[in-house]
Amino acid sequence: MERSLLVCLVCVALALPAVANSAHASLPVEITATHPLEPLTALEMKAAYEIVTARFKSDPDLPDDKLRFPMLVLSEPPKQTVLVWKSGDTFPRVAYVEVLHNESNRTWVALIDLRQSKLISLEQIPEGAQPALTDSESKEAEAIIRAYKPWQDAMRARGVNPDLAYLDYWAPGDAPLPDEVAALLPHGQNTRLLRYLTFDRGAKLDAFDPLAPQNPYDRPVEGVVVTVDMNAGAVVHMTDTVVHPVSSESGNAAATVVLKPLISEQPRGSDIDRQGRLVRWHNWQFYVALHPREGLVLYDVRFADHGTLRPIAYRLSLSEAYVYYGLGEENWVWRGALDVGEYNAGMWAQTLKVNQDVPENAQLLDAVFFSDTGADAAYETGARDFPATVALYERDAGILWSRTDPSNSERDTRYARELVVTWNCWIGNYVYSFDWIFKLDGSIETRVLLTGTTLNRGTNDASEPSAPKVGIDTKGVLVAAPNHQHFLSFRLDLDVDGPLNDMMEMEVAHLPNTGFKNSFTATMHYIDREGFRDANPFTLRHWHVEGSNKNAFGKPTSYALEPGGVAVPYSAPDFPGLTRAAFAQHQLWVTQYKEGEMYAAGPFPNQARAVAGLPEFVKDAASLAKQDVVVWYTAGYTHVTRPEEFPVMSAETIGFRLVPRGFFTRNPALDVGDESRNAGN
Numbered sequence: 001m002e003r004s005l006l007v008c009l010v011c012v013a014l015a016l017p018a019v020a021n022s023a024h025a026s027l028p029v030e031i032t033a034t035h036p037l038e039p040l041t042a043l044e045m046k047a048a049y050e051i052v053t054a055r056f057k058s059d060p061d062l063p064d065d066k067l068r069f070p071m072l073v074l075s076e077p078p079k080q081t082v083l084v085w086k087s088g089d090t091f092p093r094v095a096y097v098e099v100l101h102n103e104s105n106r107t108w109v110a111l112i113d114l115r116q117s118k119l120i121s122l123e124q125i126p127e128g129a130q131p132a133l134t135d136s137e138s139k140e141a142e143a144i145i146r147a148y149k150p151w152q153d154a155m156r157a158r159g160v161n162p163d164l165a166y167l168d169y170w171a172p173g174d175a176p177l178p179d180e181v182a183a184l185l186p187h188g189q190n191t192r193l194l195r196y197l198t199f200d201r202g203a204k205l206d207a208f209d210p211l212a213p214q215n216p217y218d219r220p221v222e223g224v225v226v227t228v229d230m231n232a233g234a235v236v237h238m239t240d241t242v243v244h245p246v247s248s249e250s251g252n253a254a255a256t257v258v259l260k261p262l263i264s265e266q267p268r269g270s271d272i273d274r275q276g277r278l279v280r281w282h283n284w285q286f287y288v289a290l291h292p293r294e295g296l297v298l299y300d301v302r303f304a305d306h307g308t309l310r311p312i313a314y315r316l317s318l319s320e321a322y323v324y325y326g327l328g329e330e331n332w333v334w335r336g337a338l339d340v341g342e343y344n345a346g347m348w349a350q351t352l353k354v355n356q357d358v359p360e361n362a363q364l365l366d367a368v369f370f371s372d373t374g375a376d377a378a379y380e381t382g383a384r385d386f387p388a389t390v391a392l393y394e395r396d397a398g399i400l401w402s403r404t405d406p407s408n409s410e411r412d413t414r415y416a417r418e419l420v421v422t423w424n425c426w427i428g429n430y431v432y433s434f435d436w437i438f439k440l441d442g443s444i445e446t447r448v449l450l451t452g453t454t455l456n457r458g459t460n461d462a463s464e465p466s467a468p469k470v471g472i473d474t475k476g477v478l479v480a481a482p483n484h485q486h487f488l489s490f491r492l493d494l495d496v497d498g499p500l501n502d503m504m505e506m507e508v509a510h511l512p513n514t515g516f517k518n519s520f521t522a523t524m525h526y527i528d529r530e531g532f533r534d535a536n537p538f539t540l541r542h543w544h545v546e547g548s549n550k551n552a553f554g555k556p557t558s559y560a561l562e563p564g565g566v567a568v569p570y571s572a573p574d575f576p577g578l579t580r581a582a583f584a585q586h587q588l589w590v591t592q593y594k595e596g597e598m599y600a601a602g603p604f605p606n607q608a609r610a611v612a613g614l615p616e617f618v619k620d621a622a623s624l625a626k627q628d629v630v631v632w633y634t635a636g637y638t639h640v641t642r643p644e645e646f647p648v649m650s651a652e653t654i655g656f657r658l659v660p661r662g663f664f665t666r667n668p669a670l671d672v673g674d675e676s677r678n679a680g681n
């Protein structure tokens with residue numbers, strides 16, 4: 001009797017939340033986060049997903065099936081909330097969810113209060129902009145193309161077995177559909193699209209030989225681009241232009257040289273003091289997370305200066321990436337990738353391999369991201385594990401500083417090491433690795449490594465001005481790699497000695513009228529309004545973010561942004577791709593901090609036609625005087641391709657540095673002992 005009553009109570013308890021779901025909030029999820037910026041747990045993601053889907057099920061005006069979730073992530077608390085937060089205080093816990101319904105071509109953004117288990121807001125974004133591509137869409141579209149006879153015929157016409165072809169999916173970029181095609185579609189030019197390139201993998205997709213891995217990107221099938229309508233799930237357009245021979249290049253590395261071991265050992269342990277995501281190393285302290293869109297985010301970066309933790313930055317991250325190709329040809333003109341906003345770069349984070357991506361002394365952090373299809377048989381909570389996607393490690397960095405006493409030749413030298421915080425993502429043919437390098441001298445260097453395979457083109461022996469030949473197989477079949485440019489926008493929310501900062505530009509020039517012809521000086525100009533600036537290596541143009549405090553010399557404390565690799569777009573100024581990625585036109589943009597201004601090309605750049613992001617952010621030319629300044633740096637790389645980058649490209653590097661300039665009273669690296677290198681002996 002007792003037992004059956006218990007069973008009955010269990011039934012009621014189990015039944016209640018299901019009933020409650022449609023009318024009321026469900027039971028709150030347990031919040032285990034101890035820091036306001038801690039990424040959502042799998043259970044929090046599931047709770048957010050259930051709350052938002054319950055709303056879609058209960059509202060007759062909303063679709064309730066075939067929903068996708070391109071993004072589900074922590075909605076970060078307002079900056080002010082985080083800045084005043086103390087360990088142990090409570091903090092908001094809000095989820096940001098994008099909901100895509102392909103059939104009706106609509107997307108909503110939901111905010112969910114996880115502490116209250118309720119929907120805060122649900123807003124539809126304007127038609128014409130699209131959220132990033134999703135994994136499940138790519139699989140559906142691929143199946144549609146594989147069954148599409150004209151594509152199969154086009155492959156056979158090029159000597160490629162369609163069953164052994166690799167289909168590479170792309171955001172549709174900037175070439176609209178032909179008018180006669182768009183006219184037949186319910187959503188016209190606003191139709192959600194995917195575009196596909198084909199490569200000859202030469203083997204079935206599930207075939208893998210570790211000794212001879214397939215490299216489809218080395219075997220481009222030229223002249224065929226398939227466009228899929230993702231609202232209706234059908235091919236709407238296919239180019240079938242040139243027929244060029246397809247390379248049989250194996251692309252395999254022949255490992256004939258075995259180098260002797262080089263081991264990174266720390267016999268007395270690491271100097272990285274990490275509690276969860278809070279990292280302390282030497283005098284540095286910061287909080288680290290991996291974001292599904294931006295990838296690595298560093299929060300609340302501080303430096304302990306004689307025991308005082310001085311703020312330097314509130315939030316540092318990649319904001320957008322823009323890569324376009326310089327070949328004037330219909331199959332290439334649309335290829336402009338915004339890897340962050342169109343592809344959710346963070347979701348492409350790779351599991352880092354020790355001794356391949358990072359040395360053996362690396363500490364590895366895991367991430368959890370939500371699947372775009374929600375909770376299902378494959379992922380019970382909807383959350384997917386991204387293990388070991390962030391690494392922190394100390395490495396050898398050569399000489400830190402050195403001086404020699406001229407009277408007796410006695411040396412005083414310190415060996416440097418640096419802390420590398422890294423992640424890398426694989427986006428189609430490219431791999432981008434992002435290193436944020438913290439140094440003993442108070443500087444931070446950001447280095448982006450570009451590797452992978454160039455986006456290759458099947459070709460013949462005719463010369464093409466924008467597509468150098470890079471590969472030739474044993475039969476003499478050529479491969480070309482069109483020239484292209486990479487632009488990476490970093491959002492640097494610097495808070496030098498606190499949020500209220502000034503923005504300065506430093507330039508060096510000859511100083512006339514001193515009576516001496518050797519004189520030159522660095523002059524400073526205020527940048528007192530939002531806007532943009534261009535790099536100028538001839539004047540050593542640097543940008544300084546000044547704090548409100550004065551240093552020992554009566555000058556504001558400051559950090560300098562020193563440009564690294566710079567590129568200017570060589571496309572026409574009115575090229576549609578550049579209009580969408582206007583941030584690429586200038587190396588520096590500077591804005592007054594405003595909540596929600598996160599992405600250099602706007603929140604939804606995929607298929608967007610209106611100018612968004614930085615040009616909009618700076619439009620009102622808001623004051624920067626003693627304001628919370630956000631600096632946006634565009635790192636650039638003009639890639640004129642060469643044979644040595646085929647069949648795989650060695651890592652190329654671009655980046656920038658953040659360097660203290662009057663932030664400290666003297667060299668902050670005086671505290672490093674000279675026993676550091678061989679501390680184990």
Ligand SMILES: [Cu+2]
Nearest residue numbers: 450484486639
């Ligand atoms: Cu490149």
